[in-house]
Structures are given as C-alpha cells and as structure tokens.
Amino acid sequence: MSDIIYKPGHEPHPRETRRIFRNIDRVGYTPSIDSFIKDGGYETLKKVIKTEPASIIDEVKKSGLRGRGGAGFPTGVKWTFIPKGNTKPVYLICNCDESEPGTFKDRFIVHQDPHQLLEGMIIACYAVQAHYAIIYMREEFPEAAKIMRTALKEAEQHHFLGKNILGSGYDLRIILHRGAGAYICGEETGLINSIEGVRPYPRIKPPFFPAAIGLYGCPTIVNNVESLCQVRQVLMRGGEAYATDGAQRSPGTRIIGVSGDVKRPGYYEIISGSITYGELLYDLCGGPREGRTFKAIIPGGASAKVMSCTEVLKGRNPDGSVRKMSIFDVPMDLDSIAQHGSMSGSGGVIVMDDSRSMPEMLRNLNRFFAWESCGQCTPCREGNPWMLKLSERICAGKAAPEDVDLLKSVADNICGRTVCAFGEACSWPVQAFTTKFREEFLAKTQPINALKPHNPETAEARKFLSRED
C-alpha cells in the first residue's frame, strides 16, 4: 500500500519537460539507491566534490536558480549571506514541511525519488561547508519518513554520507526531524525554532536572517526540497546552460500542482514560462468539467491573490504598446503573474468553476488561516478569527453590506503588521476575494441585518432594548 497516487507507466503530456519528476511514475523505478545509481545518480556529486566549494556557489549563482518554496529568492545569493570569516558551524536545513494548500510537489519527490533530494542536499552542504544537516519533514508524511530513513542509511553505506565522503575528507551527517502538523513551521525561522525545541514562533528579520543567525545562533541555510533537487540539475548541466532554459529571470523547470475543477488535476513539470495559464488549464489539464466554465484561479497556493477569469489585464507588446489580456494569456514563470498583482508562489494552482460560491471559498480559506495562526502577533491572532466570523456570517446570509467592507478593512490592518509573512498570506486572499467578487459577497447580505443581533447572547440582551417583545 502506497501513500501516493502511483501511476506506473503514465506518460507525461508532450508539452511537459520532466527533469525533477523524471522518475516519477516510471515503470520499475523504486526509491532504492540501486535504481538511482543505475540512472546516473550520485555522478554529479562525485564530480563536484573534487572542486572548490566556492566554485559550486558561483555555478549556482550563474544559473540564476530561484528558490521554489514560494518566495523565489535566488538560491546562490542566499548561500553567500553566510558572514565572511565565520567561525561557528554552518547548518543546512531542507524544508520539507510542504503545507501550503494547493502544493503537493515535494510529496512525490520524497516518496518516489528520495536520493535525488539527498544528492542535491549533499552538494549544497558541501558548497556552504555544512557538516550537519536536517531534513524537516511534516508529520503527515509518515510513509515518506520511513523511505527517507532507509535512503539515508543506504547513502551512508555507499559512502555518500558520513565521515570522509568519497575520500574527499569532507564529513556530513544528515538527520530527519519530523514536524507535528503546524503550517507556521514552513516559515524558515519558525522551522528553526521548532527544531530547537521551543514553540515555533517565527523570529523577526532583521536581525534573525537564518544565513547569519539561525539554528542554535549559527549561520543556517534553509532550502526547499525542489530547490535542492534543482541544485543537482544546475551542477549536472552547468550554470550557464541552466540559465538559458525558460524565462530569463526564473530559469529552469517548474513543478505545477493543479487542483480543483479541471478534468485532469495533478502534477506537471514545465519549462518556466514556456506555457501560459490558459495552455496549462485547457491543454494539459483538459479544460473545465463538462458543461462548466472557469471562474477563478488561485495561481500560487492558498495565500496568493485570487485571479478572476473575466478580469481584463494590461499586457505589453514587444514594441512597448499596451494590449488587453486575461489571466489565460499570462506565462507561467515566477514574475509575470506578479505584475498583475498576484504571485506564483510554490506552484500550486487551485481552479474554481462557475458552480462555486466565492464567499464559501473565502470562508474555507479563512478557517485555514484562523486555525494555523501561531498566535504570536496580535493583529494576526485576533484578526483571523474575526475574519472567519465575518465570512461565516456572510455565508449564512446574516451579514449587512457594511460587513464586506469591514472584512476587507480587518485584512488591510493585518497586512504588514506581523513578524512573519503569515500576516500577508492571510490577508491577501481576503483583499482579492472581496474586491474582485464584491457583487457576489454583497448579494448575500441584507441592510436589515445590521440591526439584528449576531448571537443568542445579544438576542437575549435585546429584549431590554425593545418595548414590543
């Protein structure tokens, strides 16, 4: 019994380019080290471990590789933030706490191809000269934890891990640390606190940039699973060759997870920017379900701003003139969608068709963020349950029209007033939903509701106010 949907022999769509997901669904491919070595695995490590660590960092910088966890920060640049003349130990953490709703790429890497991650991770550790590294895996992947522990043992037996790796004199130890179901542990400083064994409240930046002051106060590099796999691809192809693929500012491939109302939801690996959202949804995913049309798209995980399919966006022609376009014409790279006010984040595309009620969708998202707020900063801790109450009231038809504006104003007051990016993550959906689908929210409200009590206690109290009852 496997913990994933395994589709052996499933042929990727012709417009896909599978590099990271090359071995996913391949017939006869197992997570064992033999499968990986037969496939040319650990050759890149053997090659680069003879070179200088600085040259690896240069290569990754040249490639223009940007992190795949959501923020899209250049990976090579992040590595150079370790202070010069540092005497403390350096740590590297692989962030496998994939918990952004809509994202499910890392699950397949750690379940079906764990050694790919390990090779990328060992290369990255060597580049930043870390001798101790941690894979932080979310608790909901118990099967993957077992696979990864076996993979770690196998790698050690083959001398890819442990003392004096491949005779280079370089030592590295990797351990697996499991989370316990908290979304906030995906935030790098929260994750570090979780490993330190305290409540995983995010730390304030500055001064707590992990590359300078991270785990146990030492320089720490936190990279996403897919980013580390991409590091292996960079070293395999060479930085310059990698940089020529795909969009100029975000080269390489991207793994897109599509969920929701399409005919063929699932994972797709594409060259960054090679296709548009329209091509993804209509060609790769087979379009909307029978008799339906697309209504809204969340382009980069639950915290990205929702895009309406009917909204008119301004695009630029190559000659500089302005043209009208829709979300379907936006190319799938990291930056294009950001110009239209949303973000492409971790590549989780959630699609909703015309049968969906937008206030209901927002209520679901608000419940997620209210549940996952860590409670450190007051605006987020108090604001999220408030937004949940407001959206529940709207869905129940008990809200007044002003409540829609109140909902947005609560979101506006959380955004930018918290320690970590959770404040933005929870308020962006509210801002976008209430602005772009305002009519739909207002249709569920009634002016008379402003005069009615919201709960049994206030209803009880009202009897003192009116003479009629």
Next chain:
Amino acid sequence: MTESTDAISALTVEHPSPGKKYYPPFQPTAALEKEAKEYVSMYPEGKELSAVLPIIHMIQGKFGYICPESMSWIAQQCKCTEIHVAGIVSFYPGIRTRCPGKWHIRVCHTIACALSGGEELIGYICEKLGIDPKELSGDEPMGISPDGLWSIEPVECLANCGFGPNLMVNDTLYSQMDKEKVDKLLAEYAEKA
C-alpha cells in the same frame, strides 16, 4: 476529571476517552529511556531540547496520546521543565492530549479537498460511526465513537491536493475518496480490529 489548582495541572489534565482500552497505559521503562537517549544523541552536544518533538512522537506512537505523566517524563529526558513540554504539546495540532480510537481518521477539509467534497465526507463518516459532529470544534477537535474503535479529526491540508478528497487512517493516506470508497474502507478496518 479533578479540579486543577495551578496553571500546570490545568494544562495537563487527563481527559476521559473510550479509546484507551486499545492502547497500553504509559509506563516509564528502561527501554523507553534508551530510545529517548538515541533521539537526544541525534542533535549536537548540549541541545537536548531539540529532541523534544521526536520523543513526543515516539510516546504518541506507542501510547496514542500525551498523558500528564508522560509530559513530566519527557521533561526529564530533555532537561527542561514540564510546562515547557506542555507548551509544545498544546501548540501543535498533530499532538494529542486525548486518547484517540484504535483507528484514527484524519480528513482534510482545506480548499482543494473541499472543492472535491471533503467537508461533506466528514459529516458522512461521523454519521456512520455514531460520532457527534459537535465534538469536532474547539481547541482539540476530535470525535471518538462510543466503543472507542474509531476517532475522527478534521485537519488542514495533507499536501495531496490534486487527488482529493484525502483522508488518513492512522499512518496511511487514502486519496480520491467518495462515500462508497469510505464505506469499503471502514468495513476493511472494522474487520482488522
């Protein structure tokens, strides 16, 4: 349930649960201590506190939940205070202070699974197992069936969004569920009991 007199005992209350008969009661043994030491040794010198989460996972895996006695035992292993362990336990949604049923079902109800019917599935399973859906709200949302065999917990995102609705029974994930598949699955697990 006893009246609590201070903050620590208020946080570390023993909750009644019919699921307890399926799990052994917590007993500190030498073997457990040895296992805990192994976890501590995974982390750098002097960083025992880091092992708190792995040790909690070990205890929860063996005994089903974190009882007040085990909290003080964990505190000893990690060289921290009991209230610190209580703070960790109360933070994470994945750690329970109430014993679940033998088969603990976690159903995802976040947006992608909700789009494919995850929320309805929760109500359906509750009805089938005779669990009051009102138990699924509050700080520790978990409903336990009267015979203690089943428990259900709505959870946020299991990271398998493309293949919803998803649910987990103990450590195994099941995707693309519907009512018929749930019926079959519950019958399968009922037989195993």
